Amino acid sequence: MLMAAAVPASAHVVSADADLQLAQTIAGSELTVVIRRTPAVPGPLYVDLVAYQPVREQTVGIAVNDSAGTVQLRRDRPGTYPLVLHVRDVGPHELRLTAASEVSVLPFTVRVPRPAPWEMVVYGGFGAAGVMLAAAMVAGARSRRGTALSLGGVGVIAMVVAATVAVVSPQLVTEVRDTGRPNAQAFLTVSPARPAAGEEFTVRFDLADGSTGQPVDDLAVHHAALVHLVITSQDGEFFQHLHPLRTDSGRVEARLTADRAGRYLAHAEFERTDAGGQLVSGAFEVSGPARQVPERAASWTFPAGRPVTIEVHTGTTGLQSWLEMAGHLIVRDQDGTYLGHGHEQMSSTSDGTVATHGPGLRFTVSFPRPGRYFAWVQYVRDFQITTAPHLIEVTS
Template sequence: MKQRVAILLLVLGALLGFAAPVLADAAQAGGDVHIGQTLGDRDLTVIIRRVAEVPGPVHVDVVTHAGSPPGEITLTARAAGAPSSAAKVVLGAVPGFHSGVVHVDRPGPWELAIDEATIPFVVPAIVPSPWENATYGGFIAAGVLLLVALLFAVSGKPVLALVPTAGMVAAAAVAVTAALLAPSIPPVAAPGTQLDPTYDNIMNPYQRTSIVDFSRPPVNLVPRMEGKDLVLSLTDGSTGRPVDDLLVHDSAFIHLVVVSPSGNLRHLHPVRTAPGEYRARLRDPEQGTHAIAAEIARRGGGVQLLRSSVDVSGAASVVPNDGKADVATEIREAGRPSTITARFGERNLQPWLGMLGHMIVVGPVTDGPVSAPIWAHVHSMIPPTPGMPDQPDESVAAYGPDVPFTYSFPLPGRYLVWIQVERDYSIVTVPAVVDVPGAKEVSAK
């Protein structure tokens, strides 16, 4: 009898050991989403914070920038078949963070409406993966079978105990195999970034599809002016249908750069007002043909640059970009990397669109920016902080003072360059002109 009790204790110990948590990869709940929005006369950054539990609150931060008029905006979270949840956010005259909380009651594709702008976002479901189930299920089955075997053994039927023992070995083998192989199983296509998000594929994200190439056709851009607003119509290059699958990349759906005939630059983030329709207000525009370029990323991968031009009726002259910085250039011949460093004096720059600085390059200009063959958008990166997977938001004003850019100008000639950074919630745009020599001019020196 003593011996039997000892065996029982031994087995119970083993069982408790199995009950220790098995480390398996859980479905990653998404991170914060930062989206720049040019909404009416305001330049906002909307931050949709990570959704911790469903049903539960969604914290939304609305960051205003300098020159943004005070007022009230309404945040509305809505999804098909779900009650919508609204919150009013009062935007003060002082630029900075303004918070609102809306509620979501289910995982799935949701839309956050900010007045007339709509931002689609995904509330992920926390679904255990099949291999996680196999690991946990295998160990639990092994434990139960062990108990059964034990009962047979204690009740004097050692031969019958062999059957559940064999089952236990098999169950443990399944669990160990699943746990060991789980890290090498390729991830499934994520709804929202590779697949169009639907209620079904968010609730069952481990269903495999037969699609291997997720890339999508190019996009046609047709701009038009509607009053003060520049309206962009995006259609699919293969079907002609509206393009409504833009991803947030570099913290915006569309990075729209508008260059006026006199070389004045605006970097706008049009808001989505309907499927395939985006709009941004051009404040105090200049008369003439403006060159525009839109950077977008479609679901399934790849960034596209769409260039076009639009005729704008406005004033004969406008206030030029007036940012001040000490711009040091080291220009090499065409095709070799040149460096342009803007020195802003103080270490108080804020990240704008996830980057320390942006440089827009248009050229070589002969008869205006509309016909310039090269159009580039160069970044100055914020070095990643180890252990901080989320990007710092605009409340961190501790970067700079030097903002370096490296770019290989592909053609010789005169380029228009604008460097943009954020300081005191205000976008500083520093214009510059760069002359790039050809390869022969240098070797002749």
């Protein structure tokens, strides 16, 4: 009974990570790669590809080390495509995602729960105590007083050690955090350098450590992606939220097609391991005939410089989690120097199922200065990403 009460609960055990989700925009498809928690190593590695509409008919290759497989995406069959790979070791791995001529290499770490050293002491101590005390009782019953006393004594010592370690164990779990990393410097390249409207082109960010100048290779997964890339036209009429492929150390790329000529802005949001989030940006020009910008009325009017809550009615329930959220709000000012991001979180009911979301989404954001802002609300239902554009008037 004492053992059952005193042995620390499994809450202290460094458990297997939760599912790892990585959004990727590859060969014209918006996917989320889900690496499921691994129960044992060596053992199966369960990978799900979640495809969002419109799904392109294509083969997607997934490989981890020498274990590889393919998934055949079916046109207009959005949803989950499962695949089972094999993993041999714990530690850092790379998942290689291929589709058409595009490749992305995604680092991840396999962690399988293993007892910590202090747990060995606790379990070992209680185990030894049990054996010694039992032996002492047997010796006592046979009237070997000296032997019984010394066995009992060792048993008591073992129990004291185990109980002490069990009590102080929370302080033994230390976490070393390396904070205060320098910013990443971002260099934007667009190829061709001046793309034409209606033609596919590549947007690339090369990220270099601000101190060493080396490629930044410690991007952390945040909001289910290594990098969130927002491409907007200066006039606010074009918007794409992409998840660029990691094509090299410190390099991410996305392919897209612009629908109008003019100036465009690329904003990339990412986080380095054990460092804060960062937003970097660049601008480029798209050639082609000019298009008229329709006159739009503001959806909302807010004061500048204080938090405001925006309520959006999607007109639908059953919203799905996308990038770990029920809804996303991306806000940009007119010249593109400000880009904001708000979320509606997914909530769970007490029985662990995800609560039904929609039709309303609420976002709390603030606008630094008066002026006109473009806003895009994004949510997912039936694996269809909906983007609703809005105009916001911000007063002083």
